[in-house]
Amino acid sequence: MDSELMRFEEELERLSPGSLPEGLIARMEAAMEGWEQVSAEVSEEIDKVVPFPHLEDEERAVEKRGRAGVWAAAACVGMLGAVAGLLLTANPEKNEVADSPSRVASEAVRKAEFAPRTARRTILDSSNRGVIVANGSEPLRVMRLNYVDRVEFRNAAGEEVHLEIPTVNYHVVPLPTD
Amino acid sequence: MRNPGNQAMKHPTSRWRDWLSEHGPKLLLFARQQTRRQEDAEDILQEALVKLARKLEEKSFVGGQEAWLPFLYTQIRREAIDLGRRNDRRKKREETVVEDERCQGGGEDAWFESAGYDEERREMLEGALRELPKKFSEVIVMKIWAGRTFAEIGEILGISLNTAASRYRYGIEALRKGLTGARIRGDL
Numbered sequence: 001m002d003s004e005l006m007r008f009e010e011e012l013e014r015l016s017p018g019s020l021p022e023g024l025i026a027r028m029e030a031a032m033e034g035w036e037q038v039s040a041e042v043s044e045e046i047d048k049v050v051p052f053p054h055l056e057d058e059e060r061a062v063e064k065r066g067r068a069g070v071w072a073a074a075a076c077v078g079m080l081g082a083v084a085g086l087l088l089t090a091n092p093e094k095n096e097v098a099d100s101p102s103r104v105a106s107e108a109v110r111k112a113e114f115a116p117r118t119a120r121r122t123i124l125d126s127s128n129r130g131v132i133v134a135n136g137s138e139p140l141r142v143m144r145l146n147y148v149d150r151v152e153f154r155n156a157a158g159e160e161v162h163l164e165i166p167t168v169n170y171h172v173v174p175l176p177t178d
Numbered sequence: 179m180r181n182p183g184n185q186a187m188k189h190p191t192s193r194w195r196d197w198l199s200e201h202g203p204k205l206l207l208f209a210r211q212q213t214r215r216q217e218d219a220e221d222i223l224q225e226a227l228v229k230l231a232r233k234l235e236e237k238s239f240v241g242g243q244e245a246w247l248p249f250l251y252t253q254i255r256r257e258a259i260d261l262g263r264r265n266d267r268r269k270k271r272e273e274t275v276v277e278d279e280r281c282q283g284g285g286e287d288a289w290f291e292s293a294g295y296d297e298e299r300r301e302m303l304e305g306a307l308r309e310l311p312k313k314f315s316e317v318i319v320m321k322i323w324a325g326r327t328f329a330e331i332g333e334i335l336g337i338s339l340n341t342a343a344s345r346y347r348y349g350i351e352a353l354r355k356g357l358t359g360a361r362i363r364g365d366l
Contacts, residue, residue: 005347008354012322015290015303017207024220025202029194031224032231 114153114161123147131175140172198227204324205250207289211312211319212258216287222257226250251320251334306356314349321346 020028129142146168153161205226209219230250233239239249289304307315316335320326326334332342 005350005354009322009350012303012318012350012353015300015323017203017323018288018291020198020202020206024206025195025198027220028198028202028224028227032194032227035228035231035235 112155114155114159116151117154118152119149121147121149129170132172139175141175143171143173145169145171201247205247205254207323208251208316208319209254209258210287210289211307211315212255213261218258218261222254222261225257226253229253247324248326248330248334251324251326255316255334302357303353306353309356310349310353314345314352317342317345318349318353 124146126146127144129144131139131141146166149165149167151163151165153163202223206219206223209223209226210216213219213222227250230239230246230253233249239245241249288300289307290300292300307318310318317331320331320334321328328339328342328346331337331346332339335342337345
């Protein structure tokens with residue numbers, strides 16, 4: 001070390017750490033004397049702590065929420081399809097009540113009702129969100145998927161409705177450890 | 179061989195008090211360097227001291243009184259790491275608080291005594307030390323103000339003697355460089 005650095009070192013040595021205030025010494029002293037009590041208090045405090053959910057629990061919850069969204073969307077699409085199917089399966093040519101007064105209204109309803117024509121899922125991007133160890137044993141890779149479900153509806157008049165459901169979902173993939 | 183800690187526990191008040199008065203300041207300085215706030219430093223120092231007292235009482239402490247300080251430095255560092263991990267979840271909130279404290283001019287407890295030293299110079303040195311990366315400043319604090327050898331520092335930090343010595347040298351150089359910069363800027 002050169003002489004300039006040594007002089008600087010000496011300068012630093014002249015600094016003295018701040019002394020402990022009387023109150024702090026008394027506190028440390030009391031803690032050391034009553035270490036059993038302090039340890040018990042710490043244990044009690046730890047017992048009071050409400051643990052945060054584990055990472056894997058959160059991931060599971062996110063995945064569950066994601067799945068719930070997909071199921072809800074699927075149910076919605078299914079219901080629309082069922083309603084539209086009911087309305088559209090009636091063959092106008094075999095309709096024995098073609099001249100009934102409701103015929104005009106049915107036509108109007110049929111024109112207004114939309115039936116699903118296509119449904120597809122497009123993955124926009126996926127990213128690796130690292131490895132987690134579930135239950136302290138099995139390593140899992142967390143993948144984030146960003147995708148969009150597109151459903152196309154069309155009515156008798158040829159009008160189209162496009163439904164888009166963007167979704168972010170997390171998937172865990174077991175990793176080989178051998 | 180009689181454990182000096184047992185004797186200390188028989189007359190805890192006087193024994194601990196004298197010992198704390200003598201060694202407490204450098205232990206607190208190290209704790210202060212390891213944490214972000216004065217309160218955290220006091221808490222981890224207390225935790226370390228309680229662990230020492232407990233080990234002495236349970237007669238599970240290995241070594242005599244000369245081993246207390248190395249044990250405490252190691253313990254303080256461990257407690258600081260644990261505290262840092264616990265606080266990670268609250269990091270953003272804490273940083274906001276720290277920023278607020280800085281804005282209000284609070285939260286900057288002095289690490290060193292002002293007596294016998296130019297106040298402005300002390301502030302500059304202390305500021306430069308605080309800004310130094312932790313891996314350098316912890317070695318400097320232990321070497322200069324705790325009087326530990328590089329071998330002891332290496333053992334406490336879990337690094338080799340040579341690494342401890344290198345970090346010390348680089349740290350001192352960086353500290354001096356920082357202060358030279360301050361002098362050029364006209365802060366000194």
